[in-house]
Amino acid sequence: MLQRRxxxxxxxxxxALSRAFGVDHDPTVEVPPQRRLGDLASPCALxxxxxxxxxxxxxxxxxxxxxxxPSGFDRVTVEGPGYVNFHLDRTAFAAAMLDAVPLLPSAxxxxxxxxxxxxxxxxxxxxxxxxxxxxxxxGDVLARALRSLGRTTEVQNYxxxxxxxxxxxxxxxxDLRGCSVADIEAxxxxxxxxxxxxxxxxGRWYGSDAERLELRRRTLHALESGRGRRAEAGRLVARxxxxxxxxxxxxxxxDYDLLTRESEILRLDFFVAxxxxxxxSGAVRFEExxxxxxxxxxxxSESQEFQGLEDPDKxxxxxxxxxxxxxxxxxxxxxxxxxxGRDFEYAPFQGxxxxxxxxxxxxxxxxxxxxxxxxxxxxxxxxxAARVINVIDARQAYLxxxxxxxxxxxxxxxxxxxxxxxxxxxxxxxxxxxxxxxFSGDAVLEMSGRKGIGxxxxxxxxxxxxxxxxxIAARRGDGDTEGTADRDDELLARQIATAAxxxxxxxxxxxxxxxxxxxxxxxxxxETGPYLQYSIVRxxxxxxxxxxxxxxxxVGGRRAAQLPSEAWPDDLWDLVLLASRCQDTVxxxxxxxxxxxxxxxxxxxxxxxxxxxxxxxxxxEKDTDLRDARLAATQIFVRSLEALAEILGVPLxxxx
RNA sequence: GCGCCUGUAGCUCAGCGGGAUAGAGCGGUGGAUUCCUAAUCCACAGGUCGGGGGUUCGAGUCCCUCCAGGCGCACCA
Numbered sequence: 001m002l003q004r005r006x007x008x009x010x011x012x013x014x015x016a017l018s019r020a021f022g023v024d025h026d027p028t029v030e031v032p033p034q035r036r037l038g039d040l041a042s043p044c045a046l047x048x049x050x051x052x053x054x055x056x057x058x059x060x061x062x063x064x065x066x067x068x069x070p071s072g073f074d075r076v077t078v079e080g081p082g083y084v085n086f087h088l089d090r091t092a093f094a095a096a097m098l099d100a101v102p103l104l105p106s107a108x109x110x111x112x113x114x115x116x117x118x119x120x121x122x123x124x125x126x127x128x129x130x131x132x133x134x135x136x137x138x139g140d141v142l143a144r145a146l147r148s149l150g151r152t153t154e155v156q157n158y159x160x161x162x163x164x165x166x167x168x169x170x171x172x173x174x175d176l177r178g179c180s181v182a183d184i185e186a187x188x189x190x191x192x193x194x195x196x197x198x199x200x201x202x203g204r205w206y207g208s209d210a211e212r213l214e215l216r217r218r219t220l221h222a223l224e225s226g227r228g229r230r231a232e233a234g235r236l237v238a239r240x241x242x243x244x245x246x247x248x249x250x251x252x253x254x255d256y257d258l259l260t261r262e263s264e265i266l267r268l269d270f271f272v273a274x275x276x277x278x279x280x281s282g283a284v285r286f287e288e289x290x291x292x293x294x295x296x297x298x299x300x301s302e303s304q305e306f307q308g309l310e311d312p313d314k315x316x317x318x319x320x321x322x323x324x325x326x327x328x329x330x331x332x333x334x335x336x337x338x339x340x341g342r343d344f345e346y347a348p349f350q351g352x353x354x355x356x357x358x359x360x361x362x363x364x365x366x367x368x369x370x371x372x373x374x375x376x377x378x379x380x381x382x383x384x385a386a387r388v389i390n391v392i393d394a395r396q397a398y399l400x401x402x403x404x405x406x407x408x409x410x411x412x413x414x415x416x417x418x419x420x421x422x423x424x425x426x427x428x429x430x431x432x433x434x435x436x437x438x439f440s441g442d443a444v445l446e447m448s449g450r451k452g453i454g455x456x457x458x459x460x461x462x463x464x465x466x467x468x469x470x471x472i473a474a475r476r477g478d479g480d481t482e483g484t485a486d487r488d489d490e491l492l493a494r495q496i497a498t499a500a501x502x503x504x505x506x507x508x509x510x511x512x513x514x515x516x517x518x519x520x521x522x523x524x525x526x527e528t529g530p531y532l533q534y535s536i537v538r539x540x541x542x543x544x545x546x547x548x549x550x551x552x553x554x555v556g557g558r559r560a561a562q563l564p565s566e567a568w569p570d571d572l573w574d575l576v577l578l579a580s581r582c583q584d585t586v587x588x589x590x591x592x593x594x595x596x597x598x599x600x601x602x603x604x605x606x607x608x609x610x611x612x613x614x615x616x617x618x619x620x621e622k623d624t625d626l627r628d629a630r631l632a633a634t635q636i637f638v639r640s641l642e643a644l645a646e647i648l649g650v651p652l653x654x655x656x
Numbered sequence: 657g658c659g660c661c662u663g664u665a666g667c668u669c670a671g672c673g674g675g676a677u678a679g680a681g682c683g684g685u686g687g688a689u690u691c692c693u694a695a696u697c698c699a700c701a702g703g704u705c706g707g708g709g710g711u712u713c714g715a716g717u718c719c720c721u722c723c724a725g726g727c728g729c730a731c732c733a
Contacts, residue, residue, distance in 0.1 A: 013690090032675065043675055049713070056713090080676045081714090123733075207673060209704045295731060306659095306729090318731040395727060397660065423663070426727080430668095444726085469697070496695090509669080511661060513726065519682095520668065524680040524695050527669090534695050542692045588672075600670065600680095607680080614697045654693065 001100055001580035002031075002040075005093075008070035009040050009086050016067040017044065021052055021059070031577075035570040038077060038085030039577055045082040073180075090568040094576050094629070095561035097636050102643035104581050105150020114384070116336050117143045120157045120249065124241040126199045127192035128248050129448050129454035130516055131393075131427040137505035137649070138424055138595060139391040140254040144647045145590045145598065153251045154382065157256045159331070159366075161238035162263045163325075165449075167219040167450055169195050170200035171235045175215050177608025181233050192244040193456070195237065200452030217262035224322065225424065235263075246364075249458050252498050253649050258382050259366040264344055265332055271323050273340055274331035275316075283409030284316050294319030298326075306405070314402050318626040326399055330406040338384030339405075345370050346379035380458075387418040389593075394423040421594050424510040427453070430517040444515045455505040455516065463498035464522055471496075471524065491551070499529030502649045507599035527603050529650050532641065535606035538613055539638045539655045540629075545619055555632040567629035572616060573606045575633050579640040588648065591610060602644040609637045 006029045013027040024218075027044035045060040052059055060078040067084075069076055074087045099116050119139020120133045139155070146153045158457040160166070177198070189192055206212050218320055222230035242259065249255065265271065278284045284296045316327040334340040344367040360624030370376045392400060400421035407416040427447065429437070433444040439453060447454035457477040472489050504521050545554045568576075582601065589597040618634070621627040645652050 004696095028673075028675095030672085030675090037676075042674090046675065048715080083676070158732070197704095292731075297731095315731050320731075322731085324731070329733095394661070396733080399733080423660090428726090446726090475693080476693080507669090513662075514668080515668080517668080523682075526695095528681085528695085530695055538692070538696080546690050580664095585672095592672095594672095596670085597672080603680085610696055611698090613692075614699060617692065619692045656693085 001097060001304075001582050003575070003582060005070075005072060006040060008542055009042065012068055012070045013044055013063070013084065014061055016049070020066040021048070021063055022080060023051065025125065025315055030082070031185055031581075032079070032085060035574045035577070037079050037083075039084045040086040041580070043083055043085060045078075053460050055524050060084050070147070086419045088577075090576075091561060091563050092233050092564050093580070094563075094568065094573075094632055094636070095557045097580055098555065098560050099557040099578055100630055102579070103148050103429055103586060103647075104583060106587055111151065111240075111491055113348075113386045114154060115147070115151055115389060116154045116156060116383070117389050118156045118158055118336075119143075119586070120201055120254075121392070122243070122245055123160055123161070123163060123449070124245070125165040125169040126188070126240040126241070126449050128245050128455060128457040129447055129449070130460060130521075131454065133252070133501065134424060134427050134505050134508075134514065135391055135393065136254050137252070137502050138422065138510070140252075140649060141502075141506050141595050141598070141647060142389065142391070142422065142590070142593070144649060145586055145595065146649055147644070148603055149587065149590060151419070154258065154385065154530050155256045156258045156260050156336075156382075159238065159242055159259050159261045161219075161234065161242075161261050161595060162223040162266060164216070164220060165199070166234050166238055167216055167223055167545075168202050169199050169237050170223075170230055170444045171212075171215050172198035172205075173231065173237070176202055178206050181229060181236060182303040184233060184236055184370050185249050190244065190458070193238045195241060196449075196452065196456065199449060204448045223263070226263060226267065233538065237575065248461070251458075251461050251494070252502060253651070256364060257380075258346075259364070260332070260344070260350060262328060264367040265328055268342065268344065270331040270335060270340060271328055273342055273631045275323075275327070277334075277410055278316070278330070278406070278514065283406065287313075292319075298402065299404070306401070308400075312404045315343045325403050326406075327405050329399070333388065333403050333407060333419060334410075334412075336385055336388045337412070337418075339407075339410075339412060339415065343383065344368075344376075346376045346382065348374055356439065358488050373641070376537055387420065388415075389420045389422050391424070394425050395422055397421060420593075422510075425513040427514045427516050429453075430515040430520075433516060433518045436518065455518070460521065461497055461501065462516075463518075465493045467522055467524070468493035468496040468500075470654075492653050492656065495653050496524070496530050496533065496656075499533050499650040500524060501529070503529030503532065507596050507603070509596050530656075532602060532606050532645060532648075533653055534656055535609050536638060536641055536645070536652045537654070539609065539641075540654060542618055542634060546631075549619065551619075555628045555635060558639055559628060560632045563625055563629050563632075567625045569616075571608070571612055573631060575605070575612060576636055578605055578608060579636045582640050582644060586644075598644060598647055602641065602648060602650075605637060605644070609619050609641075611635075 008153045015586045017023050017025050025044060025048060027042045032038050034039040038342055045056040045063060048059055049056045054578050057078060060082045063084060064076050067076060072089055072092060074089045077085050079085045093296055104381060114199045117139055120136045122128055143153050143155045162544040173184050198244050219230045222228050230399060284298050287295050287297055292313060296317035297313040297316045298316050299313050300306035315324055317323055325570050331340060346365050347368045347370050349364040349366040365379055390400065404419045407419060428444040429447060431443055439445055445453065472492060543553045585597055589595050616630045618627055644653060
């Protein structure tokens with residue numbers, strides 16, 4: 001909403017500068033730090049001071065004489081050292097805001113048709129931990145933001161069901177614990193917790209024992225071929241774990257359109273097709289001698305991007321004929337862009353949370369052999385995107401660059417450019433939290449599934465829900481005999497837990513390692529998810545109380561347009577102005593992949609609302625102009641916060 | 657060795673292509689519950705923006721350099 005006013009101001013300044021000084025200058029327009037200074041400001045007079053050999057204030061004064069005030073503005077003033085400040089017509093702007101939708105599809109010109117967002121991608125061999133949650137929340141918020149901006153978005157979750165990590169757990173069950181496949185099947189939930197322990201056990205059990213490590217190699221081969229008891233155990237482990245992961249993510253309202261499984265990439269010979277392309281284009285070569293003898297490698301030394309590496313070549317096919325992760329990922333990336341020349345088969349996902357959908361089992365699909373009556377023909381058209389955003393932690397930047405280099409080597413320059421690595425730093429444990437969990441705690445501690453170091457996602461969620469229940473009970477405790485239904489409280493506890501966790505993950509800048517502190521992550525006060533929820537509950541309570549008093553609960557745009565400008569004091573007005581920047585914020589966040597901008601903007605809005613709530617009562621205000629202006633501001637706030645909370649995935653309860 | 661990221665209040669962090677008096681939250685101290693529920697608000701205390709150079713009318717922000725910390729550079733993913 002504000003963006004349009006900004007360009008109006010820029011245009012007016014540009015032509016005034018041209019008229020008054022004969023200069024061609026592109027003025028910057030910003031929002032001044034205090035509302036009494038104005039709503040939009042330009043430091044152009046400061047920028048031009050040297051060129052024009054005049055004092056900034058002199059330039060500014062002359063400028064506003066020739067300036068044609070754009071429509072929607074009241075006046076223009078010169079402030080401070082020579083800023084040209086524009087003051088909006090508050091009444092007209094607020095009335096327009098009342099009728100406006102907080103978030104609109106942005107202009108689609110130059111925007112790719114379909115965007116694939118790949119996130120979560122947890123190895124299906126153990127419980128999800130809080131590091132995985134950062135990935136999933138960022139990916140989910142990004143997908144929600146893109147969709148709110150009108151972009152076609154497909155969310156994929158990659159399941160590495162044939163990798164070393166699954167193989168290790170299979171060895172753990174079959175060889176270390178002596179289980180049968182039926183034993184594994186019979187294990188009670190939480191299966192992912194059991195695997196968590198098995199995985200770290202087997203790591204220690206291997207030690208440097210060559211025979212045991214041979215078991216791992218054999219299992220890995222079995223997983224890749226898909227045949228035999230070990231493969232069967234691998235499929236079982238992966239299937240059960242994926243169900244658990246989906247359930248965990250479901251608690252946070254995170255879901256997917258498609259689960260892509262690595263075993264299917266192998267079964268359908270995706271790599272064979274990609275490998276043909278790589279060989280033909282000369283992007284890979286066979287090494288006869290040297291340390292990589294017998295391997296197919298992708299040479300990277302010519303690319304400036306990869307200067308200074310210890311090894312200038314990247315192995316794609318190992319000397320034993322198996323394919324590295326990068327090789328498989330290049331094939332997968334080619335498929336995502338529709339460049340591979342073949343497609344998966346699809347089936348509705350079995351064994352996850354059931355949802356309503358066209359094929360009975362719900363809208364979640366997985367790659368795999370089609371099941372009877374509902375398969376590939378009924379599936380939506382997956383893949384073939386114009387842009388691919390992979391949410392993967394920053395430690396894998398090097399691998400992502402190689403995948404991109406692979407596309408480039410095949411001549412897919414545009415797609416290489418549209419292969420975007422959404423990198424974020426890892427989640428480590430704060431010294432204090434590490435110590436509470438029994439790990440040595442003098443510095444932040446990196447989590448490690450292999451070592452069993454970490455905080456499980458479900459444990460954290462349980463803790464958050466339990467704390468929510470306690471808080472809810474404490475607030476119900478003051479002799480309130482109304483007897484709120486337990487089920488409502490249970491829902492509320494879940495909503496509060498979801499909000500707290502999602503907001504905690506979303507507010508962190510992606511370039512920063514999160515030192516996860518249990519007390520901070522479970523806080524419900526200050527800059528937290530529950531704080532946002534409470535702000536909306538307050539706003540909704542106003543409506544409820546107005547209804548009880550028989551007063552109108554809404555102000556229309558026509559009524560708002562009649563309010564005197566005195567009805568808009570600076571603080572109330574500031575809320576309206578901030579709300580008008582939602583669209584701009586979400587667009588900038590989606591473009592820069594800095595989603596914390598959305599979280600920050602949302603909490604800023606809530607803070608302004610809470611403050612105003614105390615200063616400007618609505619119910620007890622006798623002056624109808626003042627009351628209606630406050631109510632209008634509240635309406636604008638509610639709609640903006642609802643739109644932003646939807647993107648953040650923060651559920652907004654009716655009461656708290 | 658090469659590359660990426662980080663260093664701002666006691667703690668956790670914001671600070672948008674340089675610009676108006678460096679901001680929040682937590683913690684601390686002191687206030688506000690005849691109230692639209694205090695999961696809130698208000699006030700106070702707390703800062704040579706890691707050090708040093710440079711560019712500029714102006715630097716937390718840009719450039720160089722040094723220091724400190726984290727992460728990468730596998731026939732693991």
